[in-house]
Amino acid sequence: MPANKHFLFYISLMAALVASTGCGSGTSLSFPAPQGGFTNASFDGSFAFSYAGQDVNGVFIASAGSLQADGAGHITGTEDINDGFVVASNVAITGTYTVRADGRGSIAINSNPSAGATALDFVLVANGHALVTRFDGNTGSGTIDQQTASAFSNTALAETFAFSFSGIDINGAPFGMAGNFTANTAGTITGLEDSNDNTSVLTSDPVSGAIPVAATGRGQATFNSTRGALTFAYYVVDATHLKFVETDQLFLTGGDAFNQVGPFSAASLSGPFAFTIAGVNLGNGAPFATGGVLTSDGVSAVSGVEDINNSVNPLTNLSFTGSYTMAANGRGTLTLSSSAGTSNFSIYPTSGGVIALETDALFVVSGTALQQQGTFTNASISGTYGLNFTAADNNNGVEMDAIAEFTADGASAFTGIIDVNDGGATTFGQPVNGTFAVSANGRATGTIATSAIGTRNVVYYLVSPTRSLFIDVTPDVAIVSAGDIRHQ
Numbered sequence: 001m002p003a004n005k006h007f008l009f010y011i012s013l014m015a016a017l018v019a020s021t022g023c024g025s026g027t028s029l030s031f032p033a034p035q036g037g038f039t040n041a042s043f044d045g046s047f048a049f050s051y052a053g054q055d056v057n058g059v060f061i062a063s064a065g066s067l068q069a070d071g072a073g074h075i076t077g078t079e080d081i082n083d084g085f086v087v088a089s090n091v092a093i094t095g096t097y098t099v100r101a102d103g104r105g106s107i108a109i110n111s112n113p114s115a116g117a118t119a120l121d122f123v124l125v126a127n128g129h130a131l132v133t134r135f136d137g138n139t140g141s142g143t144i145d146q147q148t149a150s151a152f153s154n155t156a157l158a159e160t161f162a163f164s165f166s167g168i169d170i171n172g173a174p175f176g177m178a179g180n181f182t183a184n185t186a187g188t189i190t191g192l193e194d195s196n197d198n199t200s201v202l203t204s205d206p207v208s209g210a211i212p213v214a215a216t217g218r219g220q221a222t223f224n225s226t227r228g229a230l231t232f233a234y235y236v237v238d239a240t241h242l243k244f245v246e247t248d249q250l251f252l253t254g255g256d257a258f259n260q261v262g263p264f265s266a267a268s269l270s271g272p273f274a275f276t277i278a279g280v281n282l283g284n285g286a287p288f289a290t291g292g293v294l295t296s297d298g299v300s301a302v303s304g305v306e307d308i309n310n311s312v313n314p315l316t317n318l319s320f321t322g323s324y325t326m327a328a329n330g331r332g333t334l335t336l337s338s339s340a341g342t343s344n345f346s347i348y349p350t351s352g353g354v355i356a357l358e359t360d361a362l363f364v365v366s367g368t369a370l371q372q373q374g375t376f377t378n379a380s381i382s383g384t385y386g387l388n389f390t391a392a393d394n395n396n397g398v399e400m401d402a403i404a405e406f407t408a409d410g411a412s413a414f415t416g417i418i419d420v421n422d423g424g425a426t427t428f429g430q431p432v433n434g435t436f437a438v439s440a441n442g443r444a445t446g447t448i449a450t451s452a453i454g455t456r457n458v459v460y461y462l463v464s465p466t467r468s469l470f471i472d473v474t475p476d477v478a479i480v481s482a483g484d485i486r487h488q
Contacts, residue, residue, distance in 0.1 A: 053140025
């Protein structure tokens with residue numbers, strides 16, 4: 001199977017995971033309580049959206065845009081979409097949408113001649129956000145986030161942001177990049193970045209450029225570094241969160257940036273975290289996902305447990321130890337060691353979590369760690385939730401994306417409904433059920449079962465009673481997946 005198809009899973013998964021970690025980071029807006037009473041009026045206002053995945057021809061695709069929903073089933077907006085280095089920029093869109101009583105909804109974007117008709121499937125979650133899946137012959141995962149118009153200016157964005165972008169290079173090989181930049185009121189930026197272009201690793205590479213933004217909330221960014229002059233379109237969610245899609249011919253990436261608030265020191269990373277990290281193992285050309293819970297002493301040491309799915313029989317509940325540093329510029333390093341080996345990362349604390357990019361040449365992987373809140377029991381998973389996951393089939397390179405809505409009983413089980421896009425073959429409104437058993441550290445084992453994917457063994461990593469991350473650890477060589485769960 002071509003390596004670039006494996007990597008499509010990586011980029012779409014990373015876009016979804018990093019974007020979703022920032023949900024709720026900078027807005028007090030919220031949707032109605034989950035009483036089965038969602039309507040079209042529940043989706044009303046200005047939203048930024050992004051997703052990444054695989055088009056009908058198996059080519060990487062990334063998109064970002066903004067839309068205005070009128071609360072009555074109609075949208076207008078703007079989109080930038082990069083489909084295999086064919087870019088449609090600042091394209092006007094119109095369309096329709098429907099929100100069902102359980103919070104699942106559909107959007108039909110029907111007037112983008114450059115990118116073609118687009119169908120999106122989503123589930124509303126708390127605080128003005130939704131988890132989204134591309135739901136036509138193309139696949140992909142991402143988020144929809146309610147915008148704050150007061151942040152649509154260079155002055156509002158004159159702060160420090162850390163970013164994570166993932167995608168491919170001009171040859172279709174895996175590429176990942178993370179870093180930070182500080183913007184002034186003129187939109188000029190300076191910063192640094194770490195990147196891995198198919199085993200070519202650069203660390204702390206200086207960055208210069210600009211991120212001017214228009215009053216519409218759409219901006220154009222330029223990052224100048226050793227990798228070249230990279231250009232992006234981006235959309236402002238609020239003063240803490242930006243959504244990016246690359247528009248040049250050097251790399252094809254998408255991702256998010258979240259603000260950083262210093263001062264930074266080792267104490268900036270203190271306490272327990274839940275994390276998921278995913279990407280591609282260049283050693284075997286296959287998708288890779290890991291998740292776990294980590295505790296930092298606030299000085300230099302970390303410890304915890306992790307689960308690894310490396311397209312072989314998964315390794316579960318492995319103990320690890322490690323160390324970290326954190327510089328005053330908001331960039332740190334992290335080393336984790338377990339029986340599976342040693343991994344090295346660059347890390348950036350943000351309002352949306354701690355962004356991590358592996359700096360070992362053979363792993364192009366990235367993800368986010370989220371600070372855990374509270375103590376955990378089975379009762380921590382209770383009520384109604386939205387779910388999104390992205391999966392790669394290691395046998396045929398097909399990407400699978402899904403959204404679901406479910407109700408958890410706070411004891412051991414959940415039931416709900418799921419919509420699945422399996423390589424362009426869509427299945428709508430199927431039953432889904434699952435189980436969970438929560439440990440005190442927030443790691444929970446369980447299952448997710450539906451006719452579209454069978455019964456999958458998963459491990460959940462609880463951030464709080466309202467947030468969980470998860471990865472698939474079913475003992476087969478076919479599916480590698482990771483996902484996000486948020487309370488409605």
